[in-house]
Each structure stands twice: as structure tokens, then as C-alpha cells.
Amino acid sequence: MIVANRKTLEEILNMLKSYKKVLLLGCNECVTVCAAGGEREVGVLASELRLARAKDGEEIEVKEQTLERQCDQEYIDQVRPFVGDYEVILSMACGAGIQYVAEKYRSKPVLPAVNTTFLGVTLEQGVWSERCQGCGECILDQTGGICPIARCAKSLLNGPCGGSSNGKCEVDKELDCGWQLIIDRLKELGQMDRYEEIIPVKDWTTSRDGGPRKRIREDLRL
């Protein structure tokens, strides 16, 4: 899922300086899984905002609402009946959701309560790790199910590099060398012949490098 982490309270309070009526929107999907912006985190942040303001003798009204997702209009529409009662929307969704809410409620400032980071997986409760960079041309079949774009610090297509040492990457001794992982897996799968095949230069136009992307399925359009 998309992994994000909540901004510091100080940063959020700073963004909310001139506002007294806040609509705090959580999201029930990715940010819930990574404990950054789900219903529980909405409750905690709302309490923190009220406590911080009360401590300084100031008022704040925070309405707590967690939507199923903020990347689909049908869910964003659910707050339309009461969005007018608030001065600002503080969203705990990922960057995509925050922007979509801003697009759908153009007259309200929409603020980000989280920093959106990567596409990743849950290794264990409380630990999430990056796995995919959304490059648009998946070669996981050639690399034993391990992505060299996301898991190699240099995104090498034919690794490892000279900085790989004892299975670790030179940029961080806790970081596994992506290519060591690939080689180990190819060995396990009996596919070391694939390692011998040189993967050609990548066409990055399918990635973000080619500009903001859009995907259209004509067969699904109404």
C-alpha cells in the first residue's frame, strides 16, 4: 500500500494557525494500514489539536470523519452536506487523496496532515518497507520477483555494483543489496540462467520521468 507518516504536531498547528473550524478527514485504506491517517489516528490528532489549543487558552472545533477512500469522488461527496460549516479541511489521506479533496472542494483550503512516501508492504506490525516505484514496465519475471528499480539504491538493471558488500548496500549497512537478494532468489528458483541475460537500457518514459501519467480504459467508460 501507500505508506505515509504523520507530520509533527508543531507543523500541523502552524498550518492551522488562523483557523478555528477544522474538518479532519481520515482514510480507511492505505494510511490506516500504516497507522498514519486512519480512524484511530484521526481521533488522536483531533485530541492533540484540542489539547494544544486549550493549553494556550484558544478555541478550536475539529470535526472527525474517516472516509472509505479519498481517491474516489463518491466518498469525497459524502461530506458535501456539512463541508460548508468548516473553514479548512485537514486531510490525513495520501497525497493523491488530499489533492482530490482539494479538487472537489475548490473553495476550501485543504491541508496535508501526512507526508506521503512510498509503495510498500508490511514486514511486521509497525514496520513497512518500500517495494515498488511505479516505473510502468514490470520486469519481476526476469529478476525472481524482486525489483531492481525499487530495491537497488541505484536502480541498476544489471547489478550488483562494487558497493555491494556482504549482501548489504554501501549507502546504508542495514539496507540489503537488491541485487544480492535477486541472485539469491534466482538460485533458489533454479533460474540463474536469467542472471546471464543482460537487461537492456530502461525506457523511462513509462515512469514519472515521462511526465504525469494517466490511464484510460475506454471499455470501462460510461
Place this chain on the structure above:
Amino acid sequence: MILKAFESGVDGVYLAGCLEGECHFLRGNLRAKKRVQYVKTLLDEVGLGSGRVEMYNMSAAQGQRFAEVAREMTEKIRALGPSPVKRMRNAE
């Protein structure tokens, strides 16, 4: 829940959990301990101070310990003074 208590103006909160290793629900008291530690960081972040929430361990049979802890926590909170949130709540 603990944060809601502070929102309503309480000066301090203490949790009494079973002795470590003797939780009826196996690990409930360990989870509570982690949550209390988390709430402490939140209270520091907010500016109320992590000293206003504490966790104590005791068995249900330790009446004396319960009284001792109640006294200890009361003194601790008295030293910290009333919660600044209370001032606001009383003004309303």
C-alpha cells in the same frame, strides 16, 4: 480514551495493570505499557507534559500497594499543578 480524559480537564491519569508476566489476558498489560509510553510522547508534543500519565503494576490482591500508588500519583500530579486545559474548560 486517555486523551479524551485530558480534553475534559483532568490533571493526571494512571493505569493500574497486573504484574508483568501475570496478565490474565496474557499480554494485555504489555500492550497497555506500550500505549502509555505512546501517550506520554503525545502529551509532551502537546505541551501538557508526559508526567501526567503513568502506568503501575500490581496484583488485584495488593490493596496496600494500590493505596500507596494512589498517594504517590496524587502527590506527583499536585506538584505538576492543575492541567492548563482545566482553566479553559472552567472559563466556558
